Amino acid sequence: GAVVSQHPSWVICKSGTSVKIECRSLDFQATTMFWYRQFPKQSLMLMATSNEGSKATYEQGVEKDKFLINHASLTLSTLTVTSAHPEDSSFYICSARDLEGTGGDEQYFGPGTRLTVT
């Protein structure tokens, strides 16, 4: 099946700094990618929809100026957590939409990035 990677797999940063997380579709082109956040013992919560070549669409309650999303190519979307604070510590997961695969319109998830802000 299609593969989605994330980098880094985990990161520790100091409060006030910014962190960039990359999401790549390795063997397919993804015009649309999604970013989720998951706190301990909770489900995944959709943060935003990332569209190649256009602005991201953010879910209600997600600060677009704090979580900057860039989808500059068909295989790469980045999420930058700006001025990170301890409450931003979470597991960030991306997914990519494959419209051309054998299964039709399918969504594949990355392995996640564990962010810890100290």
Next chain:
Amino acid sequence: DAKTTQPTSMDCAEGRAANLPCNHSTISGNEYVYWYRQIHSQGPQYIIHGLKNNETNEMASLIITEDRKSSTLILPHATLRDTAVYYCIVRVRDAGKSTFGDGTTLTVKP
């Protein structure tokens, strides 16, 4: 997307079939039923999906009731590695994004 209801947790003996139910009574005619699972500290893994017919692949079987208001995911021979949180999601095929509920924590025991 239609809301789904799943039991919070289930146990299953290793080697036995695991049957995970999901209620989606408000599902629309063009919404598919998708199942994903998430092993601890990993991204969700796609398992199977269907519209109205029963489906089977190398991982599992999906049984959808005739009125489509509920479904059951069947892992025919559960192993310890099947211990995970299983999410049932209903969405239209071209919506792309998935809305996750709380899922069912399946624990497979020796």
